[in-house]
Amino acid sequence: MRTSLKSIVLLIIGIFVSTSLCGQDIQVKASAPNQVGVGQSFRLTYTSNERISSVDVPKTNAFTLLSGPQTSSSSSMQIINGQMTSNSTYSWTYIMQADKEGTFDIPGAIVNIKGKGVRSNSVRIQVIASSSQQTQQGNNQRQSTQNQTFDKNDFFIKANVSNTNPYVEEQVIIQYKLYLGPQAQRYQASIRKLPSSTGFWTYDLNDKEAEPARTTETINGKKYTVMDLYAVAVFPQKTGKLSISPLEVQTIVQVVMQQQQRSNNPWDVFFNDPFFGGGRVQNIELELKSNPVTLNVKELPKNKPADFSGLVGNFTMKASLSRNKLSTDNATNFSITISGNGNLQHIEAPEITFPSDFDVHEPNIMDNIQKGANGVSGSRTFEYVIIPRNPGAFVIPQAFFSYYDKTKKQYVSLSTDEISLKVEKGKGQAGQYYSSSNKKNVQIIGTDIRYIKTTDTQLKTKHNAFFLTPLYWLLLFLPFIGFVLFVILLRKQIENKKNIAKIKDKKASKLARKRLLKAEKYMKSGNNEQFYIEISQALWGYISDKFHIPLVELSLDTTRRKLEERNLKPELIDECMNVLNQCEYERFAPASDTTAQMLYDMSFRFITAIENEIKKM
The missing domain is CATH 2.60.40 (Immunoglobulin-like)
Incomplete structure (x- = not known):
């Protein structure tokens, strides 16, 4: 009995000791210079013996985060008396800058390791006057x-x-x-x-x-x-x-x-x-x-063509049809490709009046853009899916596109050729077809003549009168009620469409989340360049629509001013500015080590925080 009790006590003590040791395995240390000068940049490093997932760096008024994180790791192995031990060290380094003189504490940061948040130690830094004079004196001594x-x-x-x-x-x-x-x-x-x-x-x-x-x-x-x-x-x-x-x-x-x-x-x-x-x-x-x-x-010369696209450069245009002969139960693809040097992403789909017998979907836009020392070039393709409803011979009319050619010092108009399309009757439609333009009436062949009925017919008198019944009055006034409701809804819809800013405000979050989903697909496929483009367009597009800022006026200063005018919390404004800065930094500075997943999460939290804050106001 005593042996069993002793074993149980030892087992409990062993579990407690092992649990305590496991809790003490993860170690995090923050380090920085004890003394820096005003305006001097220095390194703030967080070191752990376990792999770091992310670091929530605290914000202070005395220091500015310039860049980071820069990640590094090292490992060592020792064999003593036949026993092998290994140690690993993981570091995240941020470049900070001291803004004002005094003694300041950087609070402990929350370091995420294996799904857990571990708080580091705080760091005390003394900021002295600018050391430029001291540096100059040292340089003078070395020069002597x-x-x-x-x-x-x-x-x-x-x-x-x-x-x-x-x-x-x-x-x-x-x-x-x-x-x-x-x-x-x-x-x-x-x-x-x-x-x-x-x-x-x-x-x-x-x-x-x-x-x-x-x-x-x-x-x-x-x-x-x-x-x-x-x-x-x-x-x-x-x-x-x-x-x-x-x-x-x-x-x-x-x-x-x-x-x-x-x-x-x-x-x-x-x-x-x-x-x-x-x-x-x-x-x-x-x-x-x-x-x-x-x-x-400079402003472009006058006498612009009616279909002027607003672009300057050198372009070509061509149109093609995936097949020019098909039946009414099939579809074909009609493509217009505009190629050249210029702002390709500002090219809009040319206006084309398709035959009324076609069902045409909105075009799918495909960009093929090359960027290099000679600038931006490539092509933009508009692909339409055409479904013919009636057989016959049809013609897809010309498409027009004009731009300004600086070399020729004149406006240039481009046009595509007319394309013929022959449509045959599809299977399962031998007895009927229709025309959306009312050129032919609906035909029912074989069932339009009926024989006279020769059998005895028994007629019955219907005693229930419909006239002046409640159903009669309801059906009588129902068209008038429906017309009044239609007019009210139509007027409301027209007023809402006039308020473009209100429409963009409502759709801002939805459009941003669609772009984030698209960016997530690029991230999973490893296409980092398109991922950063989609993230940037999602954030800036959301800010433009939500706070009614024209695209040409978008900047960090304009965004901060608009956020402050909406009386948002200063902490939220600072966080938003940090997300935008980080996004632009990741897009244009290849030296950063921030992962795409971190940037995606930051962008998603940014939009969610703005929406929640505005709903509270």
Whole structure:
């Protein structure tokens, strides 16, 4: 009995101890410098012995989150006395910036590990006055002991614009190039802030998988290494002077410093020459900005064609029919393809008057867009499904499309050829057919003549009179009641259609969720480029429709102002801005490690939070 009781007690103690040890397995530690200067960037790192799924970084008024997270992992293995042990470390690093002077605490973050939230320790950081003067003094001291060949002015970013006086909807290519002076050995650059603008439709021209192009250029006798850093195609949407903010880049440059040491040994002078690899290697951090870009957008010439598309470029158009002979129980596909260089996503379906004997569905739009150093080109195809209802010979009329050709300095009108379609009678319709245009009456062949009935017929008198009964009065006034209700509903529908903003407001959430579902399909298929495009269009389209902001005026500043005018909570506004920033960062900055699933979840929570907050107001 005592043995059994002792075994039970030991088993309970063992379970308790093992449970306690399991609870202590997961460890999370936050680390950061104890002291930084105002305006100085630093690393905030969260480290754990288990794989981290996500980190909820707390927001503070004293620090600004610049970028991140950057994830890394390491593992080690030891064998001692025949026993093997392994340790793994997982880190998530964020780049922060100190905004004001003082001593501040960054609260513990919630780190998600294996589906559980583990809180890290808090971090206390002392922010002192800007250390630029101290850094300058240190540089002066180093300059007194060595002859530096480093010149900060030899490192800069230049924005090259293909055309500074474009027309509305004319393609303008902006290439941002990084110039490295002759003293640079290696470099590392990360985009800190992308250019922002209002009044443009933009396309990202960067190939995230390709290595940046590298060339050399001589300026004022100095030979520079030139790197293609970033490229974008913009299409101005309105006339006037439009500006694009600079591109901001954080760069670490490795240069060779020649030591200023006098020696009587001639070999020291020989091998100290930088040409032979002499001198001391130093890493210098630089924050570079490109020149801002200003475009003077001109209005297109007058005498525009009636069917003018509003586009500028060079296009071609063709039409095709999947088959020009079929029966009434089949369908055919009619396609119109417009190809060329220009803003392809602004091409709308040409107006075509199909024969009234056709059932035609809304066109399916397919884009084939190529983006590269020469800008945006490709094609947009409109595919119609045509179902003929009657047999006969039909003609699909011409389609028209016009644009402005800057090279020819004139408007160009394109048209397709007429296409003939022969429709035969389908199976199972030998005895009847109809025409939607009332060209022929419905025919019933073989049953339109009936024989005289020769058998005895017994007639009965019907005693129930229908006249003046309640049913009689109901049927009499029912058309008038229906007409009044129809007029009321029609007027209400007309008023609702006039209020376009109200319609867009109601449909904003529905349209955004449809785009999110489409983005999810791209994410599961591994098509990241289309995924980021759909996520971006879902978020910006939702904001445009929900808060009545025209597409040409969309920007982060406009969005914040509209959210504040709706008296939303400051925390929600900050979270919304973070989601939009993260979305744009993921779309244009290939260095980020945020997963597509995280970005999808953030976007879904963003729309849901806005909808819930507006419903409470």
